[in-house]
Amino acid sequence: MKYNQVTLNCGSTIPIMALGTYSSQNDREETKHAVQTALKMGYRHFDTAKIYGSEAAVGEALTESILNQTVEREDIFLTSKLWGSDHHDPVSGLTRTLKRLGMEHVDMYLVHWPVKLKPWATNAVPDEAEFEPVLDLETTWGGMERCLDMGLCRSIGVSNFSTNKIQRLLDFASIPPAVDQVEMHPRWRQTKLREFCGDHNIHISAYSPLGGPGNAWGSTAVVDDPIIQSIALKHKATPAQVALGWGLSKGASIIVKSFNKERMKENMGALDLRLDDHDLLNIEMMEERKIMRGEFLVNQTTSPYKTIQDLWDDEI
Template structure:
């Protein structure tokens, strides 16, 4: 392999080099991430052709702005949780202003994950809109993300589900649908509790992790 397409910081946190637990243990954490030094190294990888793009994931608007304050190369993407019940309006605005693409993970609420929820695909409004358009709730949720200018990261190994997901491209949501979705009560599903502790993590609360944007 000569290069990778995207090299990104998955979470705004630093773990010890040998930490390989799927869920970090208390002893895995290091001090606060030095994002300026990290980004400088990533820019060098970009300059050397080792990657096509560099980006971030799970960055709040505050962290994005901090990165932009010193980065000579802005992030190409910010990969974040995004779905009709966690719409990321403020984050989308700042990313759009600086030509940072928003890539939405868990666009269906992550129902297949241990931490996920069926709240999105079982939401009464989403189901009502799906019924109106003879579509599925998943197609409505995916199409909503696409209409917001984001890419949506959805995973399935089931051929029928794959076809269903692709069907979202043919769906057209009307203005009334979009207005109604904007009224849904927001609920963040992937909160990042596993990155918060009172001893070794730089983040003692979820509010600190997300810069009070949760």
């Protein structure tokens, strides 16, 4: 099976087109079916997280497909993420994730947000009592490095980290993060972070690469933008393919969610689209506005972040 991939700073390779598995419906059979459909179409990179509730369905779909020889485990790149309530003990957090997945290892384990929660916290939108007031990245990252040493994952990284927070991490880490998974699309281009990560050999994975058009918190602003639409017309492509093609042109891997067979295929088609310099210049002119702003992690009393500017270190 042919698929595109890039090499990370740890030596692993990561396929550049991934299927996201967050869905507000969180229907186990639907998720499982989507993963198996995607596998048949050539997707080899799957993105899940404890907080999505999709680990069991993703694991079941992959395990069945490995057993019936549709795919080999070594050809799959599986990412999951450490939720804030597991920052105290990433090894236990990942062990529970592996149990839900029914897998012996994940290929990438990411610190989902730079937010530490009380170990008993369960809410996806934490209430004030659930925050730890200090991030304590040293402890969390030490645990992530142990996960790697123990063979529970093949690589480690972060998500939703600003350049400032990555620099803080690099100042003490024995093993640097291989990836920063962040929101990135033509209306949130991450120019500063891309330059910083390029300088430090950290790969960027782009989440919500379409702006999350079907999500309650998402927006159709990316796919509806007249610049994106006119580029699509010019290349006989779709607006979604242009948005994904832009992210790919910047060297990012793309984490796009669709559980619809036609749209999965359409999204895969972005790998064949080549945007020209004129297209890229036009996209640079687009107004920027971050969609996933992280307000749910900000409060005046218990969170270390009193404003969203604190959370993103003014990179918003």
